[in-house]
Amino acid sequence: MAIIEVANLHKSYGETVAVDDVSFSVDEGEIFGILGPNGAGKTTTVECIEGLRQPDRGSVTVLGLHPQRDSVELRQRLGAQLQESELPGKIKVWEALDLYSSYYRQPADWNELLDVLGIADKRDVQYRKLSGGQKQRLSIALALVGGPTIAVLDELTTGLDPQARRDTWELIDQVRNSGVTIVLVTHFMDEAERLCDRLALIDSGRVAALDTPAGLVARADQEQRVWFRPSRELDDRLLTELSEVSDVRRNGERLIVSGSGNLLHAVTSMLARHHVVAHDLRVDQASLDDAFVALTGRRLDQ
Numbered sequence: 001m002a003i004i005e006v007a008n009l010h011k012s013y014g015e016t017v018a019v020d021d022v023s024f025s026v027d028e029g030e031i032f033g034i035l036g037p038n039g040a041g042k043t044t045t046v047e048c049i050e051g052l053r054q055p056d057r058g059s060v061t062v063l064g065l066h067p068q069r070d071s072v073e074l075r076q077r078l079g080a081q082l083q084e085s086e087l088p089g090k091i092k093v094w095e096a097l098d099l100y101s102s103y104y105r106q107p108a109d110w111n112e113l114l115d116v117l118g119i120a121d122k123r124d125v126q127y128r129k130l131s132g133g134q135k136q137r138l139s140i141a142l143a144l145v146g147g148p149t150i151a152v153l154d155e156l157t158t159g160l161d162p163q164a165r166r167d168t169w170e171l172i173d174q175v176r177n178s179g180v181t182i183v184l185v186t187h188f189m190d191e192a193e194r195l196c197d198r199l200a201l202i203d204s205g206r207v208a209a210l211d212t213p214a215g216l217v218a219r220a221d222q223e224q225r226v227w228f229r230p231s232r233e234l235d236d237r238l239l240t241e242l243s244e245v246s247d248v249r250r251n252g253e254r255l256i257v258s259g260s261g262n263l264l265h266a267v268t269s270m271l272a273r274h275h276v277v278a279h280d281l282r283v284d285q286a287s288l289d290d291a292f293v294a295l296t297g298r299r300l301d302q
């Protein structure tokens with residue numbers, strides 16, 4: 001069931017067209033990713049969902065509510081990550097959480113959130129004295145402190161070290177498993193691939209593609225290659241007659257099989273049927289990065 005509906009959204013800032021006819025819907029319980037390069041219009045789109053910006057055209061419905069007309073009700077049910085500048089430097093971690101939880105009818109237990117986020121020992125520290133990663137964790141805690149139905153997380157792991165990123169990803173899995181629908185804005189491919197059930201690729205204010213991470217990769221239809229050394233002599237025709245295979249080459253004892261679709265599965269099941277073992281098996285497979293290039297014509301980091 002759709003919990004967020006965005007239809008034909010347009011938003012310009014003067015001459016700059018930030019969002020140019022964006023439509024998508026987010027289902028209850030999923031982690032929905034909005035992925036795109038800097039300036040693609042991701043933040044503007046989620047700000048329209050949060051009711052912070054008024055669209056020029058198009059409609060946005062969140063939990064059946066109008067984000068601006070019903071902003072008081074929506075704020076109770078939608079948690080958003082704060083921008084860094086939104087907290088006074090001298091506020092202590094516990095004070096911020098206490099203050100924010102007072103806005104909600106049914107707040108979550110913020111002591112538990114601090115524990116899960118690994119900043120329980122920073123409870124009495126002033127905001128300005130936190131490291132970038134700790135500020136980030138606090139902003140996630142503040143997004144969750146109201147016990148929201150939907151959490152909007154923007155640039156979730158920017159500035160975190162690799163271990164903290166992995167911890168945060170686990171936390172987001174837990175949050176989703178507790179029934180919260182998550183909209184995740186990111187420009188990190190690995191994060192999108194790891195966390196999201198579905199993804200909208202946004203480029204220049206438009207949805208370039210919308211699918212599961214695996215679906216996007218498959219849609220880009222990149223050629224894949226499987227390399228291996230067969231345990232015994234193998235007739236090339238056994239490979240070339242597979243519909244997934246487009247080319248077979250030999251390099252000494254090794255076979256290099258090119259193709260598309262579920263190439264690896266097609267090749268390995270054929271080998272199993274013929275009792276051939278594939279030694280030193282290697283697969284070159286397209287990634288979400290490749291898919292982005294194929295679907296938009298440019299790299300995400302450009």
Ligand SMILES: Nc1ncnc2c1ncn2[C@@H]1O[C@H](COP(=O)(O)OP(=O)(O)OP(=O)(O)O)[C@@H](O)[C@H]1O
Nearest residue numbers: 013016017018036037038039040041042043044045
């Ligand atoms: N308040 C504003 N006034 C004028 N232009 C703006 C404003 N906010 C955003 N823009 C412009 O609108 C376009 C889309 O910006 P937006 O922040 O929505 O993109 P984004 O995909 O979130 O980018 P980033 O990943 O860099 O945050 C950009 O060209 C940006 O410069």
